[in-house]
Amino acid sequence: MNKTGGVAQDQLRSIVERIERLEEEKAEIARDIREVYAEAKGNGFDVKALRKLISVRKIDANERKEQEAMLDLYMHAMGMLDGTPLGEYAKGQDSQPEQEQAAA
Amino acid sequence: MNKTGGVAQDQLRSIVERIERLEEEKAEIARDIREVYAEAKGNGFDVKALRKLISVRKIDANERKEQEAMLDLYMHAMGMLDGTPLGEYAKGQDSQPEQEQAAA
Amino acid sequence: MNKTGGVAQDQLRSIVERIERLEEEKAEIARDIREVYAEAKGNGFDVKALRKLISVRKIDANERKEQEAMLDLYMHAMGMLDGTPLGEYAKGQDSQPEQEQAAA
Protein backbone atom coordinates (compact mmCIF):
# COMPACT_ATOMS: atom_id res chain seq x y z
CA MET A 1 0.00 0.00 0.00
CA ASN A 2 1.17 3.49 -0.66
CA LYS A 3 1.92 6.16 1.79
CA THR A 4 0.05 9.22 2.88
CA GLY A 5 -2.72 7.30 4.46
CA GLY A 6 -2.70 9.86 7.22
CA VAL A 7 0.28 9.41 9.47
CA ALA A 8 2.73 9.80 6.66
CA GLN A 9 1.93 13.45 6.27
CA ASP A 10 4.84 14.51 8.38
CA GLN A 11 7.12 12.23 6.50
CA LEU A 12 5.98 13.72 3.23
CA ARG A 13 6.55 17.24 4.47
CA SER A 14 9.98 16.32 5.61
CA ILE A 15 10.85 14.78 2.28
CA VAL A 16 9.59 17.75 0.33
CA GLU A 17 11.42 20.18 2.53
CA ARG A 18 14.67 18.34 2.27
CA ILE A 19 14.49 18.08 -1.47
CA GLU A 20 13.52 21.68 -1.95
CA ARG A 21 16.31 22.78 0.31
CA LEU A 22 18.82 20.72 -1.63
CA GLU A 23 17.54 22.00 -4.92
CA GLU A 24 17.90 25.52 -3.66
CA GLU A 25 21.52 24.84 -2.80
CA LYS A 26 22.07 23.33 -6.17
CA ALA A 27 20.60 26.38 -7.85
CA GLU A 28 22.91 28.62 -5.86
CA ILE A 29 25.92 26.71 -7.00
CA ALA A 30 24.75 26.88 -10.58
CA ARG A 31 24.55 30.62 -10.15
CA ASP A 32 28.09 30.69 -8.81
CA ILE A 33 29.31 28.77 -11.80
CA ARG A 34 27.65 31.20 -14.13
CA GLU A 35 29.34 34.03 -12.30
CA VAL A 36 32.73 32.48 -12.75
CA TYR A 37 32.11 32.16 -16.45
CA ALA A 38 30.91 35.73 -16.61
CA GLU A 39 34.00 36.94 -14.83
CA ALA A 40 36.20 34.91 -17.13
CA LYS A 41 34.44 36.44 -20.08
CA GLY A 42 35.10 39.86 -18.64
CA ASN A 43 38.76 38.93 -18.56
CA GLY A 44 38.79 38.14 -22.22
CA PHE A 45 38.32 34.40 -22.20
CA ASP A 46 36.20 32.63 -24.76
CA VAL A 47 33.38 31.18 -22.69
CA LYS A 48 32.30 28.64 -25.22
CA ALA A 49 35.78 27.25 -25.54
CA LEU A 50 36.08 27.27 -21.78
CA ARG A 51 32.93 25.22 -21.43
CA LYS A 52 34.23 22.78 -23.95
CA LEU A 53 37.50 22.51 -22.14
CA ILE A 54 35.75 21.72 -18.89
CA SER A 55 33.53 19.17 -20.53
CA VAL A 56 36.44 17.51 -22.27
CA ARG A 57 38.24 17.19 -19.00
CA LYS A 58 35.18 15.71 -17.39
CA ILE A 59 34.79 13.20 -20.17
CA ASP A 60 38.45 12.36 -20.16
CA ALA A 61 38.15 11.61 -16.49
CA ASN A 62 35.05 9.47 -16.63
CA GLU A 63 35.58 7.89 -19.95
CA ARG A 64 38.61 5.86 -19.23
CA LYS A 65 36.87 3.10 -17.36
CA GLU A 66 33.89 3.44 -19.66
CA GLN A 67 36.12 2.95 -22.64
CA GLU A 68 37.77 -0.02 -21.07
CA ALA A 69 34.50 -1.69 -20.24
CA MET A 70 33.32 -0.90 -23.72
CA LEU A 71 36.39 -2.32 -25.29
CA ASP A 72 36.01 -5.46 -23.26
CA LEU A 73 32.51 -5.91 -24.48
CA TYR A 74 33.51 -5.06 -27.96
CA MET A 75 36.17 -7.72 -27.92
CA HIS A 76 33.66 -10.03 -26.41
CA ALA A 77 31.30 -9.39 -29.26
CA MET A 78 34.09 -10.17 -31.63
CA GLY A 79 34.89 -13.24 -29.62
CA MET A 80 31.48 -14.62 -30.30
CA LEU A 81 33.08 -15.75 -33.49
CA ASP A 82 35.77 -18.30 -33.41
CA GLY A 83 38.83 -16.50 -34.54
CA THR A 84 37.76 -15.63 -37.98
CA PRO A 85 38.61 -12.41 -39.71
CA LEU A 86 35.40 -10.95 -38.54
CA GLY A 87 37.16 -8.18 -36.81
CA GLU A 88 37.80 -7.10 -40.35
CA TYR A 89 34.14 -6.83 -40.96
CA ALA A 90 33.51 -4.75 -37.93
CA LYS A 91 36.45 -2.55 -38.68
CA GLY A 92 36.12 -2.12 -42.39
CA GLN A 93 32.48 -1.29 -42.61
CA ASP A 94 31.95 2.40 -43.04
CA SER A 95 35.24 3.77 -41.96
CA GLN A 96 38.29 2.95 -40.00
CA PRO A 97 37.63 2.63 -36.33
CA GLU A 98 41.36 2.75 -36.01
CA GLN A 99 41.71 5.35 -33.33
CA GLU A 100 43.07 8.40 -34.90
CA GLN A 101 41.65 10.39 -32.10
CA ALA A 102 44.21 12.82 -30.92
CA ALA A 103 43.49 12.15 -27.33
CA ALA A 104 43.95 15.14 -25.17
CA MET B 1 41.21 39.38 -28.33
CA ASN B 2 42.69 36.57 -26.37
CA LYS B 3 44.77 36.78 -23.33
CA THR B 4 48.45 37.04 -23.85
CA GLY B 5 51.28 36.57 -21.47
CA GLY B 6 52.02 34.15 -18.70
CA VAL B 7 49.37 35.55 -16.43
CA ALA B 8 46.70 34.07 -18.60
CA GLN B 9 47.91 30.66 -17.64
CA ASP B 10 47.34 31.25 -13.97
CA GLN B 11 44.03 32.83 -14.62
CA LEU B 12 42.90 29.90 -16.71
CA ARG B 13 44.09 27.47 -14.13
CA SER B 14 42.19 29.32 -11.45
CA ILE B 15 39.01 29.46 -13.49
CA VAL B 16 39.13 25.79 -14.30
CA GLU B 17 39.77 24.84 -10.72
CA ARG B 18 36.98 26.96 -9.38
CA ILE B 19 34.47 25.66 -11.85
CA GLU B 20 35.42 22.06 -11.35
CA ARG B 21 35.19 22.46 -7.63
CA LEU B 22 31.72 23.97 -7.90
CA GLU B 23 30.60 21.28 -10.27
CA GLU B 24 31.82 18.68 -7.86
CA GLU B 25 29.70 20.24 -5.14
CA LYS B 26 26.76 20.36 -7.45
CA ALA B 27 27.16 16.69 -8.27
CA GLU B 28 27.26 15.85 -4.58
CA ILE B 29 24.01 17.62 -3.97
CA ALA B 30 22.44 15.87 -6.90
CA ARG B 31 23.50 12.62 -5.33
CA ASP B 32 21.94 13.69 -2.04
CA ILE B 33 18.69 14.44 -3.78
CA ARG B 34 18.65 11.05 -5.40
CA GLU B 35 19.26 9.52 -2.02
CA VAL B 36 16.30 11.31 -0.52
CA TYR B 37 14.10 10.00 -3.29
CA ALA B 38 15.48 6.53 -2.81
CA GLU B 39 14.82 6.68 0.88
CA ALA B 40 11.32 7.93 0.27
CA LYS B 41 10.76 5.06 -2.10
CA GLY B 42 11.99 2.69 0.54
CA ASN B 43 9.35 4.16 2.82
CA GLY B 44 6.62 3.40 0.35
CA PHE B 45 6.24 6.69 -1.46
CA ASP B 46 5.58 6.91 -5.17
CA VAL B 47 8.68 8.59 -6.50
CA LYS B 48 7.20 9.65 -9.77
CA ALA B 49 4.31 11.38 -8.07
CA LEU B 50 6.74 12.92 -5.65
CA ARG B 51 8.76 14.39 -8.48
CA LYS B 52 5.66 15.79 -10.03
CA LEU B 53 4.62 17.32 -6.75
CA ILE B 54 7.96 19.04 -6.40
CA SER B 55 7.79 20.37 -9.92
CA VAL B 56 4.24 21.60 -9.44
CA ARG B 57 5.34 23.50 -6.39
CA LYS B 58 8.19 25.03 -8.30
CA ILE B 59 6.25 26.69 -11.06
CA ASP B 60 4.16 29.56 -9.89
CA ALA B 61 0.41 29.57 -9.95
CA ASN B 62 0.00 31.75 -13.01
CA GLU B 63 2.14 29.69 -15.24
CA ARG B 64 0.48 26.56 -14.03
CA LYS B 65 -2.89 28.07 -14.79
CA GLU B 66 -1.84 28.95 -18.28
CA GLN B 67 -0.37 25.56 -18.98
CA GLU B 68 -3.39 23.73 -17.76
CA ALA B 69 -5.79 26.04 -19.51
CA MET B 70 -4.03 25.36 -22.76
CA LEU B 71 -4.14 21.61 -22.28
CA ASP B 72 -7.76 21.89 -21.28
CA LEU B 73 -8.48 23.78 -24.45
CA TYR B 74 -6.84 21.18 -26.59
CA MET B 75 -8.56 18.35 -24.81
CA HIS B 76 -11.86 20.03 -25.38
CA ALA B 77 -11.05 20.48 -29.00
CA MET B 78 -10.28 16.79 -29.25
CA GLY B 79 -13.54 15.92 -27.60
CA MET B 80 -11.78 14.26 -24.75
CA LEU B 81 -13.61 16.30 -22.18
CA ASP B 82 -17.29 16.53 -21.63
CA GLY B 83 -17.90 18.87 -18.77
CA THR B 84 -15.04 20.64 -17.22
CA PRO B 85 -11.91 19.09 -15.88
CA LEU B 86 -8.59 20.46 -15.13
CA GLY B 87 -9.97 23.85 -15.84
CA GLU B 88 -11.80 23.81 -12.54
CA TYR B 89 -8.66 22.99 -10.76
CA ALA B 90 -6.73 25.65 -12.53
CA LYS B 91 -9.32 28.27 -11.83
CA GLY B 92 -9.83 27.44 -8.21
CA GLN B 93 -6.19 27.63 -7.49
CA ASP B 94 -5.55 31.26 -6.73
CA SER B 95 -6.05 31.39 -3.03
CA GLN B 96 -3.87 29.71 -0.50
CA PRO B 97 -5.28 26.57 0.97
CA GLU B 98 -5.76 26.21 4.62
CA GLN B 99 -8.74 24.06 4.81
CA GLU B 100 -9.46 21.04 2.86
CA GLN B 101 -12.28 18.68 3.16
CA ALA B 102 -14.28 16.30 1.12
CA ALA B 103 -12.33 14.87 -1.73
CA ALA B 104 -10.88 11.42 -1.86
CA MET C 1 28.96 -21.49 -25.60
CA ASN C 2 29.30 -19.13 -28.49
CA LYS C 3 28.80 -19.71 -32.10
CA THR C 4 31.58 -21.46 -33.85
CA GLY C 5 32.42 -21.70 -37.48
CA GLY C 6 32.26 -19.30 -40.35
CA VAL C 7 28.51 -19.21 -40.34
CA ALA C 8 28.51 -17.11 -37.25
CA GLN C 9 30.16 -14.39 -39.22
CA ASP C 10 27.38 -14.23 -41.73
CA GLN C 11 24.80 -14.41 -39.02
CA LEU C 12 26.37 -11.55 -37.14
CA ARG C 13 26.65 -9.51 -40.28
CA SER C 14 23.01 -10.11 -41.02
CA ILE C 15 21.91 -9.21 -37.51
CA VAL C 16 23.91 -6.03 -37.48
CA GLU C 17 22.64 -4.98 -40.85
CA ARG C 18 19.04 -5.63 -40.01
CA ILE C 19 19.22 -3.75 -36.76
CA GLU C 20 21.00 -0.81 -38.25
CA ARG C 21 18.49 -0.62 -41.04
CA LEU C 22 15.62 -0.65 -38.61
CA GLU C 23 17.23 1.96 -36.44
CA GLU C 24 17.70 4.14 -39.45
CA GLU C 25 14.00 3.89 -40.21
CA LYS C 26 13.18 4.68 -36.64
CA ALA C 27 15.35 7.75 -36.76
CA GLU C 28 13.61 8.91 -39.90
CA ILE C 29 10.25 8.64 -38.27
CA ALA C 30 11.48 10.52 -35.26
CA ARG C 31 12.55 13.25 -37.62
CA ASP C 32 9.12 13.28 -39.20
CA ILE C 33 7.50 13.66 -35.82
CA ARG C 34 9.71 16.58 -35.00
CA GLU C 35 8.76 18.16 -38.28
CA VAL C 36 5.09 17.85 -37.51
CA TYR C 37 5.63 19.58 -34.20
CA ALA C 38 7.66 22.27 -35.86
CA GLU C 39 4.97 22.85 -38.43
CA ALA C 40 2.34 22.97 -35.70
CA LYS C 41 4.41 25.52 -33.89
CA GLY C 42 4.63 27.56 -37.05
CA ASN C 43 0.84 27.51 -37.12
CA GLY C 44 0.61 28.94 -33.66
CA PHE C 45 0.17 25.85 -31.55
CA ASP C 46 1.75 25.44 -28.17
CA VAL C 47 4.12 22.54 -28.68
CA LYS C 48 4.56 21.71 -25.05
CA ALA C 49 0.83 21.44 -24.48
CA LEU C 50 0.57 19.41 -27.65
CA ARG C 51 3.11 16.93 -26.38
CA LYS C 52 1.29 16.65 -23.12
CA LEU C 53 -1.96 16.06 -24.93
CA ILE C 54 -0.44 13.23 -26.92
CA SER C 55 1.01 11.66 -23.82
CA VAL C 56 -2.28 11.93 -21.97
CA ARG C 57 -4.02 10.15 -24.80
CA LYS C 58 -1.40 7.44 -24.76
CA ILE C 59 -1.74 6.25 -21.20
CA ASP C 60 -4.94 4.45 -20.52
CA ALA C 61 -7.65 5.80 -18.30
CA ASN C 62 -6.94 3.60 -15.30
CA GLU C 63 -3.33 4.42 -15.05
CA ARG C 64 -4.07 8.06 -15.48
CA LYS C 65 -6.57 7.88 -12.71
CA GLU C 66 -4.09 6.25 -10.39
CA GLN C 67 -1.37 8.71 -11.19
CA GLU C 68 -3.55 11.69 -10.64
CA ALA C 69 -5.10 10.27 -7.53
CA MET C 70 -1.66 9.84 -6.07
CA LEU C 71 -0.60 13.35 -6.90
CA ASP C 72 -3.89 14.62 -5.56
CA LEU C 73 -3.29 12.77 -2.34
CA TYR C 74 0.14 14.25 -1.91
CA MET C 75 -1.07 17.71 -2.72
CA HIS C 76 -3.75 17.37 -0.13
CA ALA C 77 -1.23 16.18 2.37
CA MET C 78 0.85 19.23 1.63
CA GLY C 79 -2.16 21.45 2.03
CA MET C 80 -1.90 22.66 -1.51
CA LEU C 81 -5.47 21.85 -2.36
CA ASP C 82 -8.59 23.26 -0.87
CA GLY C 83 -11.63 21.90 -2.55
CA THR C 84 -11.37 19.54 -5.40
CA PRO C 85 -8.77 19.33 -8.06
CA LEU C 86 -7.66 16.98 -10.66
CA GLY C 87 -9.49 14.32 -8.81
CA GLU C 88 -12.76 15.38 -10.39
CA TYR C 89 -11.31 14.99 -13.78
CA ALA C 90 -9.87 11.63 -12.96
CA LYS C 91 -13.11 10.39 -11.56
CA GLY C 92 -15.27 11.50 -14.40
CA GLN C 93 -13.07 9.76 -16.82
CA ASP C 94 -13.95 6.09 -16.55
CA SER C 95 -14.66 5.27 -20.13
CA GLN C 96 -12.18 5.00 -22.92
CA PRO C 97 -10.99 8.15 -24.56
CA GLU C 98 -11.91 8.05 -28.17
CA GLN C 99 -15.62 8.17 -27.90
CA GLU C 100 -17.84 11.20 -28.00
CA GLN C 101 -16.91 14.17 -29.99
CA ALA C 102 -19.85 16.44 -29.64
CA ALA C 103 -20.49 16.92 -25.97
CA ALA C 104 -18.35 19.70 -24.57
Added chain:
Amino acid sequence: MNKTGGVAQDQLRSIVERIERLEEEKAEIARDIREVYAEAKGNGFDVKALRKLISVRKIDANERKEQEAMLDLYMHAMGMLDGTPLGEYAKGQDSQPEQEQAAA
Protein backbone atom coordinates in the same frame (compact mmCIF):
# COMPACT_ATOMS: atom_id res chain seq x y z
CA MET D 1 -3.04 34.46 -29.43
CA ASN D 2 -2.88 30.75 -29.43
CA LYS D 3 -4.72 28.32 -31.57
CA THR D 4 -7.87 26.36 -31.02
CA GLY D 5 -10.06 29.36 -30.92
CA GLY D 6 -12.59 27.36 -32.89
CA VAL D 7 -11.52 26.93 -36.48
CA ALA D 8 -8.28 25.33 -35.56
CA GLN D 9 -10.01 22.25 -34.30
CA ASP D 10 -9.55 20.44 -37.57
CA GLN D 11 -5.96 21.41 -37.70
CA LEU D 12 -5.45 20.08 -34.22
CA ARG D 13 -7.08 16.79 -35.08
CA SER D 14 -4.92 16.46 -38.11
CA ILE D 15 -1.78 17.13 -36.15
CA VAL D 16 -2.69 14.67 -33.44
CA GLU D 17 -3.57 11.99 -35.94
CA ARG D 18 -0.39 12.39 -37.87
CA ILE D 19 1.76 12.25 -34.78
CA GLU D 20 -0.04 9.28 -33.34
CA ARG D 21 0.27 7.47 -36.60
CA LEU D 22 3.97 8.13 -36.76
CA GLU D 23 4.44 7.08 -33.18
CA GLU D 24 2.63 3.87 -33.91
CA GLU D 25 5.01 3.18 -36.77
CA LYS D 26 7.93 3.97 -34.56
CA ALA D 27 6.68 1.57 -31.93
CA GLU D 28 6.33 -1.16 -34.52
CA ILE D 29 9.89 -0.74 -35.59
CA ALA D 30 11.05 -0.84 -32.01
CA ARG D 31 9.22 -4.12 -31.70
CA ASP D 32 10.96 -5.43 -34.80
CA ILE D 33 14.30 -4.52 -33.37
CA ARG D 34 13.54 -6.34 -30.18
CA GLU D 35 12.59 -9.36 -32.19
CA VAL D 36 15.86 -9.36 -34.03
CA TYR D 37 17.72 -9.27 -30.76
CA ALA D 38 15.58 -12.06 -29.38
CA GLU D 39 16.24 -14.16 -32.42
CA ALA D 40 19.95 -13.48 -32.16
CA LYS D 41 19.86 -14.51 -28.55
CA GLY D 42 18.15 -17.72 -29.57
CA ASN D 43 21.04 -18.32 -31.90
CA GLY D 44 23.55 -18.04 -29.14
CA PHE D 45 24.64 -14.45 -29.42
CA ASP D 46 25.31 -12.32 -26.41
CA VAL D 47 22.67 -9.64 -26.66
CA LYS D 48 24.35 -7.19 -24.40
CA ALA D 49 27.57 -7.36 -26.35
CA LEU D 50 25.58 -7.05 -29.53
CA ARG D 51 23.94 -3.87 -28.31
CA LYS D 52 27.30 -2.48 -27.38
CA LEU D 53 28.66 -3.34 -30.78
CA ILE D 54 25.82 -1.52 -32.48
CA SER D 55 26.22 1.49 -30.29
CA VAL D 56 29.95 1.59 -30.83
CA ARG D 57 29.42 1.57 -34.56
CA LYS D 58 26.92 4.36 -34.27
CA ILE D 59 29.26 6.44 -32.21
CA ASP D 60 32.20 5.72 -34.44
CA ALA D 61 30.16 6.96 -37.34
CA ASN D 62 28.85 10.14 -35.76
CA GLU D 63 31.74 10.99 -33.61
CA ARG D 64 34.35 11.76 -36.16
CA LYS D 65 33.15 15.22 -37.03
CA GLU D 66 32.12 15.75 -33.44
CA GLN D 67 35.60 14.91 -32.33
CA GLU D 68 37.12 17.15 -34.90
CA ALA D 69 34.98 20.09 -33.95
CA MET D 70 35.73 19.39 -30.35
CA LEU D 71 39.41 19.21 -30.96
CA ASP D 72 39.29 22.50 -32.77
CA LEU D 73 37.62 24.14 -29.86
CA TYR D 74 39.95 22.48 -27.46
CA MET D 75 42.94 23.77 -29.32
CA HIS D 76 41.25 27.11 -29.42
CA ALA D 77 40.87 27.08 -25.68
CA MET D 78 44.51 26.25 -25.38
CA GLY D 79 45.33 28.93 -27.87
CA MET D 80 44.00 31.50 -25.50
CA LEU D 81 47.42 31.21 -24.03
CA ASP D 82 50.40 32.35 -25.94
CA GLY D 83 52.41 29.25 -26.39
CA THR D 84 53.04 28.36 -22.87
CA PRO D 85 53.20 24.85 -21.49
CA LEU D 86 49.63 24.99 -20.43
CA GLY D 87 48.79 22.03 -22.52
CA GLU D 88 50.85 20.21 -19.97
CA TYR D 89 48.54 21.34 -17.28
CA ALA D 90 45.48 20.23 -19.10
CA LYS D 91 47.00 16.91 -19.94
CA GLY D 92 48.62 16.06 -16.67
CA GLN D 93 45.56 16.73 -14.65
CA ASP D 94 43.18 13.97 -15.58
CA SER D 95 43.94 11.61 -12.75
CA GLN D 96 41.17 12.66 -10.48
CA PRO D 97 40.00 9.71 -8.44
CA GLU D 98 36.37 10.52 -8.18
CA GLN D 99 34.60 7.37 -9.13
CA GLU D 100 31.06 6.59 -8.52
CA GLN D 101 29.38 3.43 -9.58
CA ALA D 102 31.74 0.63 -10.22
CA ALA D 103 31.19 -0.92 -13.59
CA ALA D 104 30.21 -4.54 -13.54
Added chain:
DNA sequence: AACGTTGAAATAGTTC
Protein backbone atom coordinates in the same frame (compact mmCIF):
# COMPACT_ATOMS: atom_id res chain seq x y z
C1' DA E 1 7.89 -8.36 -9.98
C1' DA E 2 10.76 -4.92 -7.74
C1' DC E 3 15.36 -3.08 -8.17
C1' DG E 4 19.03 -0.54 -10.07
C1' DT E 5 21.21 0.41 -14.46
C1' DT E 6 21.39 2.36 -18.87
C1' DG E 7 19.97 4.75 -23.06
C1' DA E 8 16.84 7.76 -25.31
C1' DA E 9 13.49 11.65 -25.28
C1' DA E 10 12.14 16.04 -23.60
C1' DT E 11 12.76 20.31 -21.21
C1' DA E 12 15.37 24.08 -19.71
C1' DG E 13 18.93 27.25 -20.22
C1' DT E 14 22.58 29.80 -22.99
C1' DT E 15 24.45 31.96 -26.85
C1' DC E 16 24.33 34.33 -30.97
Added chain:
DNA sequence: GAACTATTTCAACGTT
Protein backbone atom coordinates in the same frame (compact mmCIF):
# COMPACT_ATOMS: atom_id res chain seq x y z
C1' DG F 1 14.00 33.76 -31.65
C1' DA F 2 16.49 30.02 -33.46
C1' DA F 3 20.26 26.66 -32.51
C1' DC F 4 23.02 24.40 -29.53
C1' DT F 5 24.14 22.33 -25.10
C1' DA F 6 23.15 20.65 -20.54
C1' DT F 7 20.12 18.73 -17.34
C1' DT F 8 16.24 16.10 -16.17
C1' DT F 9 12.78 12.73 -17.02
C1' DC F 10 11.11 8.48 -18.73
C1' DA F 11 11.04 3.93 -20.47
C1' DA F 12 13.42 -0.58 -21.41
C1' DC F 13 16.40 -4.24 -19.89
C1' DG F 14 18.61 -7.61 -17.20
C1' DT F 15 19.01 -9.09 -12.42
C1' DT F 16 17.69 -10.98 -8.08
